[in-house]
Amino acid sequence: MSDTHRRAEVLSAHAKVLSGAERATDTRELFGRTSAKLRRLMPFDSAVWAATDPETGLITAPMLVENLGSGEGCSAYWESELLEEDVLPFRDLARAVVPAAGLRAVTGDLPARSARFRRLLGSQGVDDELRAVLRVDDRPWAVVSLFRMHGGAPFGPAETTLLAGLSGPLALLIRRFARPSASAAGTDVPAPGLVLFDSSGEPTSINEEARQHLSQLPQGPSIPSQLGLRLPIWVVATAHQARAIAQGRERTGRARVRIRTVDGRWLICHASCLSGLAGRPGPVALVIEPVAAADRAVIIADAYGLTPRELEITQLITRGLPTSEIASTLFISPHTVRDHVKAVFGKMEVSSRGELVARLFAEHYRPSASKSGRLPRRMDRAGSRPDVRVS
Template identity: 50%
Template sequence: DPATNLPTAPTRADNMSSFGGRDACVRLWELEFVADDAIPYNDLARAEVPAAGLCSATGGDPRRSARYRELLEPNGWGDELRAVLRADSHAWASVTLFRDEGAPPFADDEAELVAGLSQPLAEAVRDHARPAPADQAQRGPGLLVFDPNGELTSMNDDAFAWLDALAGDLGGDVRFGVRLPMIAVSTLMRARSQGTARARMRTHAGRWLVCHASCLRGADDTALVIEHAKASEIAPIITEAYELSPREQHVTQIVARGLGTADIAAALHVSAHTVRDHVKAIFDKVGVSSRGELVAKLFAEHYAPVHLGDETRN
């Protein structure tokens, strides 16, 4: 996600059958957000050269990295080359290459070669998105159109799928054999009185969606759109839940982008001491002790479906 540098799309892995499956992937992202490890993606997203090898970054001692000790070494890998695909200063994807144990570590010229591919590959990701299966993560916007009496007159297939995925009380008797969640009904009603309206909601699997409605020009109909929420859209509701002040919410979102104290102070035109005070207050309210934990708790834990054991939390 260019707004937060958080991973949002499926990961493709080649020649990694021994990696350890879902548990290893979960641990990988835990280390990324919580641990103070070498070459995190956030740093690469802002680095002059958006690619680096683990051996090079650790001075030839990759065991200094928790990621190496827990994930690479047990799988027989001796080095890792990470790169962020960046276009117009925004990160759109990341690439990680592994080298077998015993092979020479990635050299600086190899990192420079991969870094040289960063922008064209990022532009390809940004400009040429491939069609994806219509699941919750990749499904397109659901569109519903209502007449002046509030009756549903048409809807697309994505709208059917989104409504099926939504949790909560249902209401609003409509056609086509579907019922709208009450939050969608209230959004529609507010749009009819104010012209536009917007609200956030969650699916049965805990995934955040955004619902927005507006009156159509040249007609008395109202359009309601349901689609996957961006991290920037759900960040305010999550930070508000922890009773962060507006200034603390702003600082939190800047921290999520990976900026350091000096950069935050410059962006907000305040002293570094003031920034540290804000960060300390945020840590106390959220119950964390590091910036990595803060990002993980406020964003990563809410960005994907939440599971408890074998059951999904509503």
């Protein structure tokens, strides 16, 4: 078969998969549609599709698990991913030239070289795993694992190429679904919540605020606990990441993930490992709370594909700075500022600074506005220039 014919086949396969994905109305539906289309082109027995926080790469909601075991097994899978040295971790795939690879291919057809295979996959009947990171602009928006059970052929180069080629297009769709909506406005939220985990990762204590936050998270894989509730796998994985950092296994990452609630609000989970007696690792403290204004702006910037410089300029706009002051602050020319502002307007589908500020903040501060009859002070100042043009 000629290279031209192979490329044509791959493009045709991509079009078939994406035709279903583009009709999805949210990320979970996208996962389901993509998995069903993909299975017809490259058979697999089980799959895990998980959204990730584009800032840290940690898993977040939603997650789709097909034909696999219980939440306890899911927890062990992510614990292995974060706490064991292994081949083919997602963090490496996120930076790889090709963001997909098969376990048998990278181990020379000796999957037992993988700690994950030895401890989990082999005993569950898995013969091969094909992994990918769905990314755009070097930001990971989801991860996927496809599994073939005993008796199936290993994933081949053509199948790896097919999945890798879907990485960018699918990530763009997921990024679009991450855009905030006004449906979250007007909802009162509790204060920060706290969950404590012991040094082995078992949850041992929780406050009422954390229970309230957890009750608002989407359905998905979870594990039972002695606290009288099931803990979502995204929360448990964040605690695992804190342990990995404390053990020196993760030197650059952070135990921090943003999760969208069922009513469209954003919460942030961040965890750290406390010190125990004689310097030994102690419990993990995990805080779950509403995102702060700065984090909300970053979420929106990620969702609309703003560059770091465009985000800087957007944040200065929200502070009410005119073009000349933005240029002076960033040591660039006013003309360059105007070019960046035009790019921001195009990506965020607005036509004025006032609309931009409203999209960033106003729709998501209505609880405060409804109580006081006005926008927060920062909004008053930033939003007082609704008619300022790009120039």
